[in-house]
Each structure stands twice: as structure tokens, then as C-alpha cells.
Amino acid sequence: MSDARDDIVTVGLLAEGTHDPGTPPAGIRRAPTGVDDLATEHLIVNMGPQHPSTHGVLRLLVELDGEEIKNAEVTLGYLHRGIEKLAEHRRFDAIGTLMDRGDYVSGIMGETAVALAVEQLMEIEVPRRARWIRVMMAEINRIATHLLWYGTMGLDTGAMGPFLYAMRDRESLLDILEAVSGARMMFNYVRPGGVVADLPVGIDTKIREFCDAFDTYVEEHDAILSGNEIFQARLNGIGVIDAEKAFAFGLTGPNLRAAGVDFDLRKRRPYDAYDEMDFDVPLGTTGDAMDRFSVRMEEMRQSNRIIRQCIEGMPEGEHTAKVPKVLRPPAGEVYASVESARGEVGVHLVTDGGMSPYRMHYHGPSLYALQALEDIIPGHLIADGCVMIGSTDIMLGEVDR
Amino acid sequence: MSPALEVVVKLVSIIGLMLTNGVFMIYLLRKVLGHLHIRLGPMHVGPHGILQTMNDVIKLLTKEDLTPRLADKALFYLAPMIVFVPSFMAYLALPFSDTLKATSLETGLLFTLAALSVVPIGILLAGWSSGNKWGLLGGMRSAAMQIAYEVPLLLSVLPVVMLAGTTDLGRIVEAQAGLHLGFIPAWFIANPLLWPSFVIFVIASLIEVNQTPFDMSEAESELVAGFGADYTAMKFGLIYLSEFSNTFIVSAIGVTLFFGGWLVPWIPMAWYDAVPVLAPTVFILKTYLGIVFMWWIRGTYPRVRIDQLMDLGWKRLIPAALVMIVLTGVVDKLIVPLVTGTVG
Secondary structure, eight states: OOSSOOOOEEEOSSOOOSSOTTOOOOOOOOOOOOOOOSOOOOEEEEEOOOSGGGTTTOEEEEEEETTEEEEEEEEOOSOOOOHHHHHTTSOGGGHHHHHHHHSTTSHHHHHHHHHHHHHHHHTOOOOHHHHHHHHHHHHHHHHHHHHHHHHHHHHHTTOOHHHHHHHHHHHHHHHHHHHHHSOSSOOOOEETTEESSOOOTTHHHHHHHHHHHHHHHHHHHHHHHTTOHHHHHHHTTSSOOOHHHHHHHTOOTHHHHTTTOOOOHHHHSOOTTGGGOOOOEEEOSSOSHHHHHHHHHHHHHHHHHHHHHHHHHOOOSOSBOOOOSSOOOOSEEEEEEEEETTEEEEEEEEEOSSSSOSEEEEEOSHHHHHHHHHHHSTTSBHHHHHHHHHHHTOOHHHHOO | OOHHHHHHHHHHHHHHHHHHHHHHHHHHHHHHHHHHTTOSGGGSSSGGGTTHHHHHHHHHHHSOOOOOTTSOHHHHHHHHHHHHHHHHHTTTTOOSSSSOSSOOOTTHHHHHHHHHTTHHHHHHHHHHHTTOHHHHHHHHHHHHHHHHHHHHHHHHHHHHHHHHTOOOHHHHHHTTOSEETTTEEOOGGGOGGGHHHHHHHHHHHHHHTTOTTSOTTTOTTTTTTGGGTTOOHHHHHHHHHHHHHHHHHHHHHHHHHHSOTTOOTTSOHHHHHHSTTHHHHHHHHHHHHHHHHHHHHHHHOOOOOHHHHHIIIIIIIHHHHHHHHHHHHHIIIIIHHHHHTOOO
């Protein structure tokens, strides 16, 4: 258990949260901008990209008064993947690869969203084994993603060590993902109707080994950062996004749960085999950076639990349903979403009975986190700005799509 | 040897020592951090990565020497020198043994610390003259924090000076000869009265040499390398060479003040005369232990925020250091003489 922060509540399987996710926001409060009595010259600088997942795409135009950020403008650009438009020219089983390139560190979840949407349209019954494999792969991917976030969170506070330790563990996860799907990043593994291939022989021992190793690794990770007093001083009370604000900005995922809102699609609207899994949804209390940190640390432990359950109770059977070679869903409209590592990743498909969607819309969690960033950064110091960007765990591949 | 020749020999050996130190410390840094970070990088070039440092040096020497268009050219070139010279000067008073030192200064400790405190001017100039806003911020940060931490650094060494009765580094070492109770080395670190001062000294000197968790002026995730962002090739090399030698000097001062300098307890003084290399070897080994300690912190710790750094300096360390001076005075000059009956 984390000894740094014991006020993080873990809510059981069917427990109701303290907040009702349906409550409308009561208004947005500005972050305190501090006193401005001294007439000093403000400096306008371009900040970033300094976080690895903002690589060239996210630029903060900040107005500095000394070290204090008076104003921050989030400027996007240059990636323009055009995922939604490209999808209109792809067959339904090929849209998944585009999702891989959206949120490119949690590709399995994005693929699952597309697969779920097409399955709903075509009313395909997915075999039980396929659903279990999807859950297991998604959770493996979730840990890998959270590890990347954990490492870069360390980098944002100036600690290099945790990043490399996280990469060590992530490597073994990527090996597993590669053994199963054939790729380390652009998996293209989940297809409408199931998964593209069954699990390779012997992978269960490898996964079991990882689960056991990760039990100790995650404690090591927790101790090296959250056990560090400087790290706590850097994160506590920084970038508070309370429940009200989180709703106003439309945050989902760990960022929302850190504000104490018990909203997890895996529990609220179980897809795949999540209703058969036993796991808890960790919740924060205040929604500051430390809460977001603790929630994700706990999520890694819970994911490990799910992976272990999957590997122990993996049902026998087909890995994919009988689906036609060319998917041709009837005309209609569907929205399917999954709980990705960053929040709700949703796919809205409009079909006209053709071989490719008439229109596709991608809902990703990071764009909303960016809006929140613009609101919470002013009034803090430069160093806090980095911590806030890191703690909201944005992924620009899905923002500038 | 004529005095003029002696001066030249001394200066050349200091430069030699500085360069050797720099090169060795780059290698050591990579190895220490490599082991702490489970990195394979420092194992690849040559056996056990030995040739890596050579590659680093060649790279530094052959890289294109850029000057930003907006830079103040004269100051931009001058700044690395201003950073370099004080750290060169600070070597002068270091006592490698009772005879092996460039010069024996009555105010050796103050001279060394004063020399080190010139470095921030160079850094501030470097940041300002590169015509880069991040560089300017880095330089400003450096100036602010060096000013904030010069004070506790100086105050924290005063109790040692009070106990030793001198600021000559050589004589401070000699004051630590012998053993307490027959087995505890009579180093100043063995005196519980100096422990708070030692902690303050460690924190302040980490800041003095810009080491994690206080590497504010070049904070790579916030300021994009701060003052050094626009320096390339050997100008960059000079700044980092002097940063490495500052690390060495600060560690050497720590060893001199608290860990008995070149002294090894349990060894008779006559041995030092018999084996002339013993004292310098011990001194350098101890210094490197201190350096590895600093890099251990560097490999694991996150960075504090600038306001937390200032709070710590002005609100905690300076009052604490002042209290320690008073306490040392009262205990050493009043209570100890009363107890031992040597008041007088």
C-alpha cells in the first residue's frame, strides 16, 4: 500500500460513489491568479514541448511574471492525423489501425472501441474467450501506459531514475504484447467479432511471471516517487480539478476519479468481460496532482489483479466469432466507448450500408484535459505547469487527430 | 627551483588536475548513474564503456561552435571563462597533504568559498547574454538561489572554524588528528554538536554546485536547460568542466572540514612522511566518495520548486545555522571549560 497518501478511498465492486455523475456543473471558478501589485514587465515565451507525449505538438504560450505563469494558452498543431476522415475510406476491420495511431500508447483500448461499435451495429455475438483475451490485453496495455505516465511524471519533477525503472517493466509488457499481437505499438489485434489470433502457446507462464514480478515492482515505484518528500511537496495541492470543474470540462478516466467521482466505464457500463472481473475503482478526494498520481498507482495494482484473474480463468473456445470477410453493417448509427488508460475513448459510427463508415467521430479524453489545463495553470509557477501537464496524462496523438 | 618556475609548475598541475578530474568524473558520472538507473548505455563503447568519455571529449571539441543571432557576443564568449576561472582558483588552497598544496593561506576556507561564489556571476552572464528568455530565467534563478545559499553555506562552516580556531584548511585538517576514547576518529563529524551544521553544509553545497534536487538553474524539464541552452561545443564543455570541478571542490571542502581531510585514523603520523602518496590518495578517495554520494542523490531525487528552495534557505537554514553558531560558542567556550575545569 502507498504509505504516502492513505486518504485514497478504494470503492468496492458495486459501491456507489459520493457524487452522481449526472449532476450538472454549477459554474467554473477561475484559478487564483495571485496579487499583481508590482508593475513588472511580463515575458511571453513558448513553453514546451517538454513532456515526452507532447512531442512537437503541444506548445504552451505562457505569459510569465518572473517565475509565475500569468496566463497560458494551449497551442496545438502539426500532427493532423486526420483519423476521422481517413476512417471514411477504410473498411470496418481496418479502422482499428487508425485508433492505434490516435492514442498510440493504449492502442488495444482504441481498437476495442471500434470493434464494439461495429459489433453493436451488426449484432455480432463475441465468444467468451475472445472477450477475456480483450480484457487481459487491455489491462496489460493499461499498465504499460500508466508506467509510461509514471516515468514521465518523474521526469517532470526532475527525477530521471523512476523513468528508467518504469521503462524496464514496460519492456516486459511490450514483449508480451508483441508475442500476442505481433507488434509493440500498433497492435491491430482487436477486430470486430473477437481478436485476430489466439494466444500463443506458453504466454500464460510469461504473463504469470510478470504479474508476480510486478507486485514487487509497483511497490518499488510507489516508494521511489510517492515516498519521496520532495515529490509530495511538488504534487500536493497542485492543479486542483475538483468534481465540479471536472464535469464542466468533461474530464473522464483517472483525472475525473481523482476528484472523487466514482465513474469507470468498466463498472458503469461493463463491456467485454469486465462484469466477470473482480476489481476496485480507486478514487481520490481533492483532485490535485497527488490524487491523480495515487489513483493511477492504485489502478496499476488493480489491473494486475485483473490480468491474474484472466490468466487463471481463461475460458476455452473460439477466439473470434464467425464474421463475414467483408463487413457491411446495416445503415444506422452507434456510439461505443471504452475506459482507456486516460478516460473514455469513444467511437461514433454513422453507416449507410456501405463497406466503410459514412462518418466516424472519435471521442478522446485528452482534449478535455487540455481545456482544464488552460484553466488551472495560471497563477502557478513554471515548475508547477510541468507537473500539471504531466499529472493530467495527455496524449497528443488523440488530441490533434 | 626558482619561485617563478614553481608558480608555473603549480598552475600547470592545477589545470592538469582539473582536466583529469573533469574527464574522470564524466566517466564516473555515467557509470554511477548507469548502475543506479539500470542503463546499458555506459557499457557499450570500449571495454566497460571506458572509451565513452574519449568520445564525449572528441564530440565536444569538434562540434560546431554556434553563437545565437540575438546574443551579446562579447559577454557570450566571456561568460564560460568567468565560470571557469573561479573554480580554477578554488583549487589553490585545497590541502592534498600537509605539504602538497598550491598555497598555504591563512584564510584558505574563506578564499575557496569566495572563489566559488563568483561562479553565479558567470552563469548569470551566460544566461543573459545568450539572448534567450529561458536562458535569462535560468541565470536569474541561479543568481537568486546562489545569493540565498551563500549565507547558510558560510554560516554552516563557522562552527568548524570556531572549534579548529583557524580558517587555514591545512590546520583544520591537523586539528582533527588523533582518536577520541582510543577508537573514534577525532574528525569533526564525530562531534554531535556539528551534525546540524554538516546537514546545512551538505544542502547548501548541493545548491552551490547546482546538483539535484537543487539543479534549478538548468532544470531540463522546466527551463529547457536554462542558462546553458545556447552553448555548444567547448563553451558548453568549459561550463560543465567548471561545474564538475566545483563538485570536486565542494566535496573536498566537506572532507577537509568534517572528515579529517587527508588523515586516516589509526595510522601513525610518521607513515605519511614515509609514503608521500598516501595522504593525497586518501584525500582524493574521500572526495570521490562525497561526489558519488551527491550523484546518488542526483540519480534518485526529484527537483524542488524554486519557492520551496527559497523558503528552505531563508526561513530554515539561515536561522538554524545562526543557532548552531551560538550553540557551538556556548558549549565549546563556556560549558566544556566549566566541566573540564579549564575555564580561564
